[in-house]
Amino acid sequence: MILGFGAAEWAALALSLKVSIVATLASLPLAIWVAWILARRDFRGKSMLSAAVHLPLVLPPVVTGYLLLLTFGRRGMVGGFLEETLGIVLAFRWTGAALAAAIMGFPLMVRAIRLAIEAVDPKLEDAAGTLGANRFAQFRLVTLPLIVPGILAGSVLGFAKAMGEFGATITFVANIPGQTQTLPSAIYAFLQVPGGETAAFRLVGLSLVVALGAVIISEILARRVARKIAGS
Amino acid sequence: MSLSVNITHNFGDFAIEAKFDAGIGVTALFGRSGTGKTTIVNAIAGLFAPEYGRISLGDEVLFDAQKGINLAPHKRRIGYVFQDGRLFPHLDVAQNLAFAARFATIKPAPQETTRIVDMLGLGTLLTRRPATLSGGEKQRVALGRALLSHPRLLLMDEPLAALDGPRKEEILPYLERLRDDNTTHVSIIYVSHAVDEIARLADQLVLIQNGRVVRAGDAFEVFSDPAAVPLLGVREAGAVMRAKVVKHAEDGLSRLRMSGGDLLVPGVTAPLGQEVRIRILAQDIILSLGVPSGLSTRNILPVVIGDIRMGDGPGAAISLIVGQDRLLARVTARAVAEMDLKTGMNIYALVKATAVPRGNISGGT
Numbered sequence: 001m002i003l004g005f006g007a008a009e010w011a012a013l014a015l016s017l018k019v020s021i022v023a024t025l026a027s028l029p030l031a032i033w034v035a036w037i038l039a040r041r042d043f044r045g046k047s048m049l050s051a052a053v054h055l056p057l058v059l060p061p062v063v064t065g066y067l068l069l070l071t072f073g074r075r076g077m078v079g080g081f082l083e084e085t086l087g088i089v090l091a092f093r094w095t096g097a098a099l100a101a102a103i104m105g106f107p108l109m110v111r112a113i114r115l116a117i118e119a120v121d122p123k124l125e126d127a128a129g130t131l132g133a134n135r136f137a138q139f140r141l142v143t144l145p146l147i148v149p150g151i152l153a154g155s156v157l158g159f160a161k162a163m164g165e166f167g168a169t170i171t172f173v174a175n176i177p178g179q180t181q182t183l184p185s186a187i188y189a190f191l192q193v194p195g196g197e198t199a200a201f202r203l204v205g206l207s208l209v210v211a212l213g214a215v216i217i218s219e220i221l222a223r224r225v226a227r228k229i230a231g232s
Numbered sequence: 233m234s235l236s237v238n239i240t241h242n243f244g245d246f247a248i249e250a251k252f253d254a255g256i257g258v259t260a261l262f263g264r265s266g267t268g269k270t271t272i273v274n275a276i277a278g279l280f281a282p283e284y285g286r287i288s289l290g291d292e293v294l295f296d297a298q299k300g301i302n303l304a305p306h307k308r309r310i311g312y313v314f315q316d317g318r319l320f321p322h323l324d325v326a327q328n329l330a331f332a333a334r335f336a337t338i339k340p341a342p343q344e345t346t347r348i349v350d351m352l353g354l355g356t357l358l359t360r361r362p363a364t365l366s367g368g369e370k371q372r373v374a375l376g377r378a379l380l381s382h383p384r385l386l387l388m389d390e391p392l393a394a395l396d397g398p399r400k401e402e403i404l405p406y407l408e409r410l411r412d413d414n415t416t417h418v419s420i421i422y423v424s425h426a427v428d429e430i431a432r433l434a435d436q437l438v439l440i441q442n443g444r445v446v447r448a449g450d451a452f453e454v455f456s457d458p459a460a461v462p463l464l465g466v467r468e469a470g471a472v473m474r475a476k477v478v479k480h481a482e483d484g485l486s487r488l489r490m491s492g493g494d495l496l497v498p499g500v501t502a503p504l505g506q507e508v509r510i511r512i513l514a515q516d517i518i519l520s521l522g523v524p525s526g527l528s529t530r531n532i533l534p535v536v537i538g539d540i541r542m543g544d545g546p547g548a549a550i551s552l553i554v555g556q557d558r559l560l561a562r563v564t565a566r567a568v569a570e571m572d573l574k575t576g577m578n579i580y581a582l583v584k585a586t587a588v589p590r591g592n593i594s595g596g597t
Contacts, residue, residue: 128331133335134304
């Protein structure tokens with residue numbers, strides 16, 4: 001026992017970090033792609049896509065969790081298919097927690113990255129085009145380096161959301177210690193038993209440290225990038 | 233490589249109707265701000281698709297509205313120097329240049345890169361980031377970047393418009409060098425609303441008014457054509473002549489030899505024997521029926537009257553044949569009447585030496 005933490009508490013922290021990091025990193029490429037589409041392309045159904053992306057932000061998390069269970073549960077349409085063909089089970093597993101966290105954090109990531117892309121002058125992409133770079137190269141070599149601060153900000157938001165995600169997670173994957181019990185679920189569980197306040201309090205402190213740490217790190221990185229672009 | 237443009241686009245309150253060809257050398261697109269020049273070059277670059285028409289470069293069709301051809305900008309291999317430079321802010325100068333080389337279909341050889349870097353004076357800037365460059369430096373880098381992409385055609389959209397007088401003067405010699413450079417030998421479309429720039433740079437001139445091409449032709453011809461005066465602006469009108477530096481006198485005046493006589497002007501920096509362009513504003517010329525005496529004017533050229541064109545106001549524009557070249561003079565309609573000036577008359581043109589400012593004399597032709 002270090003700092004008075006028990007094994008269950010360490011397990012909750014480790015699981016939360018694993019779930020949040022996987023959720024953030026796995027959804028990042030999709031978030032960048034969707035953000036780029038929303039920022040740069042005009043097409044029919046764009047507002048539909050935007051609404052769909054933002055849905056988890058406005059739906060009650062429990063509803064999102066239940067919808068996930070209906071879709072990705074073992075008897076759900078996608079869930080059943082995944083289990084049969086790839087042997088992947090999401091419901092009541094840590095991977096399910098990661099999926100729930102990713103979906104809940106997705107709108108926040110897309111929003112931050114979209115704003116960053118919109119701040120990049122499309123004329124720079126045009127200039128890259130006249131130099132012979134195709135659309136993908138324009139994005140990779142011009143837009144992407146310039147939106148790194150936005151990507152970092154979006155990732156931190158997504159990560160923080162994942163660390164704190166509770167409603168959808170507990171509905172979709174329940175609260176199984178060592179398997180699906182993330183920090184918020186553990187705090188909730190400790191608060192349900194008499195005398196659990198101290199343990200809950202320690203976890204609250206831990207959450208605070210992790211969240212603050214993530215914000216500070218991203219701030220430092222974003223500043224470094226901004227300084228590089230400013231040229232000093 | 234010859235460019236052929238014939239496009240139409242309707243913006244509702246404004247329409248572009250541009251038809252012109254551009255060959256080797258510098259073709260200047262001249263017109264006041266907001267006359268659609270940038271739209272036309274954007275169409276050439278592939279950044280804008282007009283409603284109707286066709287654009288071809290050499291044998292290749294870049295755009296054909298009817299056939300649904302619209303080659304993407306990155307496949308056109310047309311360099312573009314934008315008014316605002318558009319350097320990539322996250323890359324230093326060397327990386328900006330390397331960006332162009334990376335996508336060039338013909339990779340520039342190291343000595344080619346060195347040559348362009350030297351020609352544009354970029355050697356000391358290579359490790360700097362765009363944010364730390366002056367406006368003039370940015371444009372030089374932008375030009376170098378465009379050249380290193382090995383373009384078949386180079387578009388320059390008001391590359392000097394954002395610069396003040398001295399900075400302009402700093403870049404113009406580079407552009408002249410590029411035009412006269414037989415290694416690069418790139419065709420240039422140069423967009424500008426500044427007559428002094430195009431007088432120095434243009435081989436061909438395309439005059440644009442309200443989105444329409446109103447005049448196109450050899451630059452020297454258009455500049456000396458009385459009919460083009462209203463298009464260029466009465467105060468800016470003036471012939472551009474070719475001359476050779478034959479003497480630098482001790483009092484600071486230089487003697488330039490044209491096909492039809494010599495001209496004394498101050499402050500020529502070009503070395504002896506070099507061909508220069510000289511622009512003489514139409515309003516700086518005085519006409520005389522006989523050889524005047526007792527005047528301070530040092531330049532008295534015997535000329536033959538070409539065309540006389542009465543303006544809408546009190547002015548008249550007159551082209552003057554001097555050797556193989558033509559001067560352009562602007563006098564009052566009253567003077568034309570009272571002196572009884574007629575086409576074919578032998579008269580004298582007086583040019584005040586100091587009326588030719590340094591910026592109107594330039595190296596190269």
